[in-house]
Amino acid sequence: MTTEILDIQPVDCWKTNGVWSPASQRCEKLKSVVHCRNCEIFMxxxxxxxxxxxxxxxxxxxxxxxxxxxEQEKLGTISVIIFRIAKELFALPTRILAEIIAIQPMHSIPHRKNPILIGLVNVHGEIQLCVSLQVLLEVAAQPVSSYDKSQQRMIVIDHQDEQWVFPVDEIRGIYRMHPSTLKNAPVTVSKSNAAFTKGLFNWKEEYVAFLDSELVLYRLNRSMQ
Amino acid sequence: MLVLVFFLGDDKYMVECEKIREISPMVTLKKVPHSPDFFAGFFNYRGAVVPVIDLRQLIQESACEMRLSTRIILIDYINRDNLPDMFGFIAERVTEATKKSKEAFILPSVNFQETPYFSGFVMEGEKMIQCIDLNVLSRSFDFQQPFEFYHLPDDSLCD
Incomplete structure:
Protein backbone atom coordinates (compact mmCIF):
# COMPACT_ATOMS: atom_id res chain seq x y z
CA MET A 1 0.00 0.00 0.00
CA THR A 2 2.86 2.35 0.78
CA THR A 3 4.51 1.73 -2.60
CA GLU A 4 1.44 3.13 -4.23
CA ILE A 5 2.14 6.53 -2.73
CA LEU A 6 5.81 6.43 -3.63
CA ASP A 7 4.91 5.75 -7.23
CA ILE A 8 3.11 9.06 -7.63
CA GLN A 9 5.24 11.19 -9.91
CA PRO A 10 6.05 14.42 -8.17
CA VAL A 11 4.53 17.32 -10.03
CA ASP A 12 6.76 20.34 -9.96
CA CYS A 13 5.00 22.65 -12.38
CA TRP A 14 5.90 25.61 -10.16
CA LYS A 15 9.51 24.99 -11.14
CA THR A 16 8.92 24.30 -14.83
CA ASN A 17 6.42 27.01 -15.72
CA GLY A 18 5.46 28.62 -12.42
CA VAL A 19 6.91 31.47 -10.41
CA TRP A 20 10.13 29.59 -9.63
CA SER A 21 10.95 28.81 -13.23
CA PRO A 22 13.43 30.75 -15.30
CA ALA A 23 11.30 30.14 -18.41
CA SER A 24 9.33 33.01 -19.81
CA GLN A 25 6.38 30.81 -20.69
CA ARG A 26 4.15 30.92 -17.69
CA CYS A 27 1.30 28.76 -16.50
CA GLU A 28 -2.15 29.95 -17.56
CA LYS A 29 -3.43 29.59 -14.01
CA LEU A 30 -1.08 32.29 -12.74
CA LYS A 31 -3.39 34.90 -14.25
CA SER A 32 -6.09 34.01 -11.78
CA VAL A 33 -4.08 32.81 -8.76
CA VAL A 34 -1.19 35.34 -9.08
CA HIS A 35 1.30 33.16 -7.18
CA CYS A 36 1.86 29.41 -7.20
CA ARG A 37 1.32 29.22 -3.47
CA ASN A 38 -2.35 30.09 -4.06
CA CYS A 39 -2.72 27.28 -6.56
CA GLU A 40 -4.52 24.02 -5.79
CA ILE A 41 -1.74 21.91 -7.33
CA PHE A 42 0.94 23.47 -5.16
CA MET A 43 -1.18 23.07 -2.02
CA GLU A 71 10.26 22.30 30.00
CA GLN A 72 8.18 25.07 31.28
CA GLU A 73 9.52 28.50 30.70
CA LYS A 74 9.03 30.69 33.69
CA LEU A 75 6.28 33.22 33.34
CA GLY A 76 7.03 36.88 33.63
CA THR A 77 10.48 36.89 32.06
CA ILE A 78 11.64 40.16 30.61
CA SER A 79 13.67 40.67 27.50
CA VAL A 80 16.96 42.44 28.02
CA ILE A 81 19.76 43.52 25.75
CA ILE A 82 23.19 42.69 27.09
CA PHE A 83 26.15 44.88 26.18
CA ARG A 84 29.66 45.48 27.38
CA ILE A 85 31.30 48.72 28.39
CA ALA A 86 35.01 48.30 29.11
CA LYS A 87 35.14 45.08 31.11
CA GLU A 88 31.66 45.17 32.57
CA LEU A 89 28.46 43.68 31.22
CA PHE A 90 25.22 45.60 31.50
CA ALA A 91 21.64 44.94 30.54
CA LEU A 92 18.76 47.24 29.68
CA PRO A 93 15.16 46.23 28.97
CA THR A 94 14.72 45.61 25.23
CA ARG A 95 11.50 47.60 25.12
CA ILE A 96 13.40 50.88 25.40
CA LEU A 97 15.79 49.82 22.64
CA ALA A 98 15.17 51.52 19.31
CA GLU A 99 18.05 50.08 17.34
CA ILE A 100 21.70 49.17 17.25
CA ILE A 101 23.81 51.04 14.73
CA ALA A 102 27.41 51.01 13.64
CA ILE A 103 29.69 53.59 15.21
CA GLN A 104 28.87 56.94 13.63
CA PRO A 105 31.21 59.88 13.42
CA MET A 106 30.69 62.09 16.39
CA HIS A 107 30.38 65.85 16.13
CA SER A 108 31.74 67.43 19.22
CA ILE A 109 29.99 70.33 20.83
CA PRO A 110 32.20 73.32 21.58
CA HIS A 111 32.38 74.61 25.13
CA ARG A 112 30.73 71.60 26.59
CA LYS A 113 31.31 71.22 30.28
CA ASN A 114 29.27 68.13 30.76
CA PRO A 115 31.41 64.97 30.64
CA ILE A 116 28.35 62.78 30.02
CA LEU A 117 27.41 64.52 26.78
CA ILE A 118 30.06 63.53 24.30
CA GLY A 119 28.64 64.93 21.10
CA LEU A 120 26.06 64.76 18.39
CA VAL A 121 25.53 61.90 15.97
CA ASN A 122 23.59 61.51 12.80
CA VAL A 123 21.03 58.68 13.07
CA HIS A 124 19.18 58.28 9.77
CA GLY A 125 19.40 61.98 9.13
CA GLU A 126 18.30 63.02 12.59
CA ILE A 127 20.63 64.63 15.03
CA GLN A 128 20.70 62.82 18.32
CA LEU A 129 22.53 63.48 21.55
CA CYS A 130 25.31 61.03 22.16
CA VAL A 131 26.05 60.30 25.78
CA SER A 132 28.57 58.23 27.59
CA LEU A 133 27.16 55.56 29.85
CA GLN A 134 30.73 54.84 30.77
CA VAL A 135 31.00 58.23 32.45
CA LEU A 136 27.52 58.08 33.91
CA LEU A 137 28.10 54.63 35.41
CA GLU A 138 31.69 55.44 36.32
CA VAL A 139 33.09 52.40 34.58
CA ALA A 140 36.87 52.33 34.66
CA ALA A 141 38.25 52.79 31.15
CA GLN A 142 40.23 50.00 29.58
CA PRO A 143 43.79 50.54 28.42
CA VAL A 144 43.69 51.64 24.81
CA SER A 145 45.74 48.67 23.66
CA SER A 146 43.02 46.18 24.64
CA TYR A 147 40.44 47.95 22.49
CA ASP A 148 38.75 45.95 19.81
CA LYS A 149 37.04 48.56 17.71
CA SER A 150 35.37 46.07 15.38
CA GLN A 151 32.95 45.06 18.13
CA GLN A 152 31.92 48.59 18.98
CA ARG A 153 28.36 49.65 18.29
CA MET A 154 26.00 52.41 19.22
CA ILE A 155 22.76 51.73 21.00
CA VAL A 156 19.82 53.99 20.28
CA ILE A 157 17.23 54.04 23.00
CA ASP A 158 13.80 55.49 22.64
CA HIS A 159 11.64 55.99 25.66
CA GLN A 160 8.60 58.23 25.79
CA ASP A 161 9.76 60.24 22.78
CA GLU A 162 13.22 60.80 24.19
CA GLN A 163 16.06 59.44 22.16
CA TRP A 164 19.56 58.82 23.36
CA VAL A 165 22.54 57.30 21.66
CA PHE A 166 25.49 55.80 23.46
CA PRO A 167 28.51 53.84 22.32
CA VAL A 168 29.23 50.42 23.77
CA ASP A 169 32.23 48.17 23.31
CA GLU A 170 30.27 45.08 22.38
CA ILE A 171 26.70 43.84 21.99
CA ARG A 172 26.22 40.40 23.49
CA GLY A 173 22.63 39.86 22.41
CA ILE A 174 19.06 39.79 23.59
CA TYR A 175 18.15 37.41 26.35
CA ARG A 176 15.10 36.62 28.46
CA MET A 177 15.67 37.08 32.14
CA HIS A 178 13.41 36.38 35.06
CA PRO A 179 13.33 39.09 37.76
CA SER A 180 13.54 36.41 40.47
CA THR A 181 17.06 35.50 39.30
CA LEU A 182 18.32 38.99 40.11
CA LYS A 183 20.82 39.09 42.94
CA ASN A 184 21.80 42.14 44.89
CA ALA A 185 24.94 43.86 43.77
CA PRO A 186 27.85 43.20 46.14
CA VAL A 187 28.67 46.10 48.42
CA THR A 188 32.14 46.41 46.96
CA VAL A 189 30.76 47.75 43.69
CA SER A 190 31.40 51.46 43.38
CA LYS A 191 28.54 53.47 44.74
CA SER A 192 27.33 55.18 41.62
CA ASN A 193 27.41 51.96 39.66
CA ALA A 194 25.38 50.19 42.34
CA ALA A 195 22.77 52.92 42.43
CA PHE A 196 21.97 52.38 38.78
CA THR A 197 21.92 48.61 39.12
CA LYS A 198 18.69 46.85 39.96
CA GLY A 199 20.55 43.62 40.45
CA LEU A 200 22.99 41.15 38.97
CA PHE A 201 22.10 38.03 37.04
CA ASN A 202 24.16 35.17 35.78
CA TRP A 203 24.51 34.89 32.04
CA LYS A 204 26.82 32.33 30.48
CA GLU A 205 28.95 32.21 33.61
CA GLU A 206 29.34 35.94 33.72
CA TYR A 207 27.57 38.47 35.86
CA VAL A 208 25.48 41.09 34.14
CA ALA A 209 24.30 44.23 35.87
CA PHE A 210 20.66 44.89 35.11
CA LEU A 211 20.33 48.66 34.95
CA ASP A 212 17.45 50.64 36.31
CA SER A 213 16.40 52.14 32.98
CA GLU A 214 14.19 54.78 34.52
CA LEU A 215 16.94 56.06 36.76
CA VAL A 216 19.44 56.06 33.90
CA LEU A 217 17.08 58.05 31.71
CA TYR A 218 16.22 60.40 34.55
CA ARG A 219 19.88 61.06 35.26
CA LEU A 220 20.62 61.59 31.58
CA ASN A 221 17.81 64.09 31.42
CA ARG A 222 18.97 65.88 34.51
CA SER A 223 22.54 66.08 33.29
CA MET A 224 21.42 67.92 30.16
CA GLN A 225 19.74 70.72 32.06
CA MET B 1 -15.55 27.87 16.97
CA LEU B 2 -12.31 26.21 16.03
CA VAL B 3 -12.57 22.67 14.74
CA LEU B 4 -9.90 20.13 13.88
CA VAL B 5 -10.34 18.40 10.55
CA PHE B 6 -8.98 14.92 9.99
CA PHE B 7 -9.61 11.82 7.94
CA LEU B 8 -10.35 8.21 8.70
CA GLY B 9 -9.77 6.41 5.44
CA ASP B 10 -11.51 8.52 2.80
CA ASP B 11 -14.00 10.10 5.17
CA LYS B 12 -13.53 13.53 6.61
CA TYR B 13 -14.39 14.20 10.24
CA MET B 14 -14.31 17.11 12.61
CA VAL B 15 -13.90 17.58 16.33
CA GLU B 16 -14.11 20.72 18.41
CA CYS B 17 -10.71 22.01 19.43
CA GLU B 18 -11.78 23.11 22.88
CA LYS B 19 -11.11 19.76 24.59
CA ILE B 20 -7.87 19.05 22.74
CA ARG B 21 -4.84 19.23 24.95
CA GLU B 22 -2.16 18.51 22.42
CA ILE B 23 -1.67 16.93 19.03
CA SER B 24 1.28 14.60 19.13
CA PRO B 25 3.10 12.92 16.27
CA MET B 26 2.63 9.17 16.09
CA VAL B 27 4.70 7.41 18.71
CA THR B 28 5.31 3.82 19.70
CA LEU B 29 2.52 2.70 22.00
CA LYS B 30 2.63 -0.01 24.61
CA LYS B 31 0.34 -2.74 23.42
CA VAL B 32 -1.77 -4.66 25.88
CA PRO B 33 -2.65 -8.31 25.22
CA HIS B 34 -6.32 -9.26 24.92
CA SER B 35 -7.40 -5.66 24.56
CA PRO B 36 -10.10 -4.77 22.03
CA ASP B 37 -8.96 -4.11 18.45
CA PHE B 38 -9.57 -0.39 18.62
CA PHE B 39 -7.39 0.01 21.70
CA ALA B 40 -4.04 1.05 20.23
CA GLY B 41 -2.09 0.92 23.47
CA PHE B 42 -0.75 3.11 26.22
CA PHE B 43 1.13 6.29 25.49
CA ASN B 44 3.95 7.53 27.69
CA TYR B 45 2.86 11.15 27.54
CA ARG B 46 5.40 13.16 29.53
CA GLY B 47 5.49 10.51 32.21
CA ALA B 48 1.74 9.91 32.38
CA VAL B 49 0.09 6.75 31.06
CA VAL B 50 -2.57 7.73 28.57
CA PRO B 51 -4.82 5.19 26.84
CA VAL B 52 -4.99 5.66 23.08
CA ILE B 53 -7.67 4.32 20.77
CA ASP B 54 -7.48 3.89 17.05
CA LEU B 55 -10.50 5.83 15.91
CA ARG B 56 -10.43 4.36 12.44
CA GLN B 57 -10.48 0.86 13.90
CA LEU B 58 -13.42 1.81 16.08
CA ILE B 59 -15.45 3.40 13.31
CA GLN B 60 -14.31 1.59 10.17
CA GLU B 61 -12.77 -1.58 11.56
CA SER B 62 -9.43 -1.10 9.86
CA ALA B 63 -6.37 0.40 11.49
CA CYS B 64 -5.03 3.88 10.72
CA GLU B 65 -2.25 3.89 8.18
CA MET B 66 1.11 5.02 9.45
CA ARG B 67 1.80 8.16 7.45
CA LEU B 68 3.55 11.34 8.51
CA SER B 69 0.20 13.05 8.91
CA THR B 70 -1.14 10.34 11.20
CA ARG B 71 -1.16 11.80 14.66
CA ILE B 72 -2.41 11.25 18.17
CA ILE B 73 -4.95 13.76 19.41
CA LEU B 74 -4.95 14.06 23.18
CA ILE B 75 -8.22 14.92 24.83
CA ASP B 76 -8.90 16.22 28.32
CA TYR B 77 -12.06 14.87 29.86
CA ILE B 78 -13.70 14.27 33.21
CA ASN B 79 -13.79 10.61 34.12
CA ARG B 80 -16.45 8.67 36.01
CA ASP B 81 -14.92 9.62 39.35
CA ASN B 82 -15.25 13.29 38.37
CA LEU B 83 -11.51 13.63 38.04
CA PRO B 84 -9.72 15.24 35.13
CA ASP B 85 -8.26 12.58 32.89
CA MET B 86 -6.83 12.19 29.43
CA PHE B 87 -7.19 9.88 26.48
CA GLY B 88 -5.86 9.94 22.98
CA PHE B 89 -7.07 8.84 19.60
CA ILE B 90 -5.22 8.19 16.40
CA ALA B 91 -6.48 9.81 13.23
CA GLU B 92 -5.16 10.23 9.71
CA ARG B 93 -4.30 13.38 7.75
CA VAL B 94 -4.48 15.63 10.74
CA THR B 95 -3.30 18.76 8.97
CA GLU B 96 -5.98 21.36 9.26
CA ALA B 97 -7.91 23.36 11.81
CA THR B 98 -10.61 25.69 10.66
CA LYS B 99 -13.26 27.99 12.08
CA LYS B 100 -16.93 27.10 11.78
CA SER B 101 -19.90 28.97 13.16
CA LYS B 102 -22.26 27.16 15.51
CA GLU B 103 -25.03 27.47 12.92
CA ALA B 104 -23.02 25.41 10.44
CA PHE B 105 -23.63 22.28 12.50
CA ILE B 106 -26.75 20.45 11.49
CA LEU B 107 -28.06 17.73 13.76
CA PRO B 108 -29.66 14.69 12.18
CA SER B 109 -33.00 13.58 13.56
CA VAL B 110 -31.80 10.03 14.17
CA ASN B 111 -28.79 8.79 16.06
CA PHE B 112 -27.63 5.23 16.49
CA GLN B 113 -26.86 3.50 19.71
CA GLU B 114 -23.70 1.95 18.30
CA THR B 115 -22.27 5.30 17.34
CA PRO B 116 -23.50 7.74 19.97
CA TYR B 117 -20.40 9.91 19.49
CA PHE B 118 -21.52 11.16 16.07
CA SER B 119 -23.16 14.50 16.56
CA GLY B 120 -23.96 16.82 13.67
CA PHE B 121 -22.87 17.43 10.14
CA VAL B 122 -21.17 20.35 8.49
CA MET B 123 -21.89 20.85 4.82
CA GLU B 124 -19.00 21.64 2.55
CA GLY B 125 -20.40 21.99 -0.93
CA GLU B 126 -22.03 18.69 -1.74
CA LYS B 127 -19.97 16.89 0.90
CA MET B 128 -21.13 16.16 4.40
CA ILE B 129 -18.54 16.17 7.14
CA GLN B 130 -19.43 14.27 10.24
CA CYS B 131 -18.61 15.74 13.64
CA ILE B 132 -17.55 13.67 16.58
CA ASP B 133 -18.70 14.73 20.02
CA LEU B 134 -15.68 14.32 22.28
CA ASN B 135 -17.78 14.45 25.42
CA VAL B 136 -19.80 11.47 24.31
CA LEU B 137 -16.74 9.70 22.95
CA SER B 138 -14.92 10.05 26.26
CA ARG B 139 -17.96 8.79 28.15
CA SER B 140 -18.24 5.85 25.77
CA PHE B 141 -15.26 4.20 27.40
CA ASP B 142 -14.90 3.03 30.87
CA PHE B 143 -11.18 3.20 31.32
CA GLN B 144 -11.35 2.19 34.97
CA GLN B 145 -13.50 -0.89 34.51
CA PRO B 146 -12.50 -3.89 32.41
CA PHE B 147 -12.08 -2.06 29.18
CA GLU B 148 -14.71 -2.25 26.55
CA PHE B 149 -16.80 -0.02 24.44
CA TYR B 150 -19.67 1.13 26.55
CA HIS B 151 -23.06 1.69 25.01
CA LEU B 152 -24.60 4.67 26.65
CA PRO B 153 -28.13 4.33 27.89
CA ASP B 154 -30.55 6.12 25.60
CA ASP B 155 -31.42 8.88 28.02
CA SER B 156 -27.86 10.17 28.21
CA LEU B 157 -28.03 11.11 24.55
CA CYS B 158 -30.68 13.68 25.19
CA ASP B 159 -28.48 16.18 26.98
Missing part, protein backbone atom coordinates in the same frame (compact mmCIF):
# COMPACT_ATOMS: atom_id res chain seq x y z
CA UNK A 44 -1.93 19.47 -2.84
CA UNK A 45 1.77 18.79 -3.38
CA UNK A 46 2.44 20.14 0.08
CA UNK A 47 -0.27 17.96 1.59
CA UNK A 48 1.09 14.94 -0.28
CA UNK A 49 4.44 15.38 1.43
CA UNK A 50 2.69 14.60 4.68
CA UNK A 51 1.10 11.53 3.16
CA UNK A 52 4.42 9.77 2.89
CA UNK A 53 4.95 6.70 5.05
CA UNK A 54 6.69 7.28 8.33
CA UNK A 55 10.47 6.98 8.18
CA UNK A 56 12.06 4.19 10.21
CA UNK A 57 13.12 6.04 13.31
CA UNK A 58 10.40 8.71 13.24
CA UNK A 59 8.26 6.97 15.83
CA UNK A 60 11.18 6.15 18.13
CA UNK A 61 12.38 9.73 18.07
CA UNK A 62 8.98 11.16 18.86
CA UNK A 63 8.33 8.54 21.52
CA UNK A 64 11.43 9.80 23.27
CA UNK A 65 10.44 13.45 22.88
CA UNK A 66 6.88 12.94 24.08
CA UNK A 67 7.96 10.87 27.08
CA UNK A 68 10.07 13.64 28.58
CA UNK A 69 8.59 16.37 30.68
CA UNK A 70 7.91 19.59 28.93
Missing amino acids: QAGRDLLERPMPENYRQEWTKVMATQK
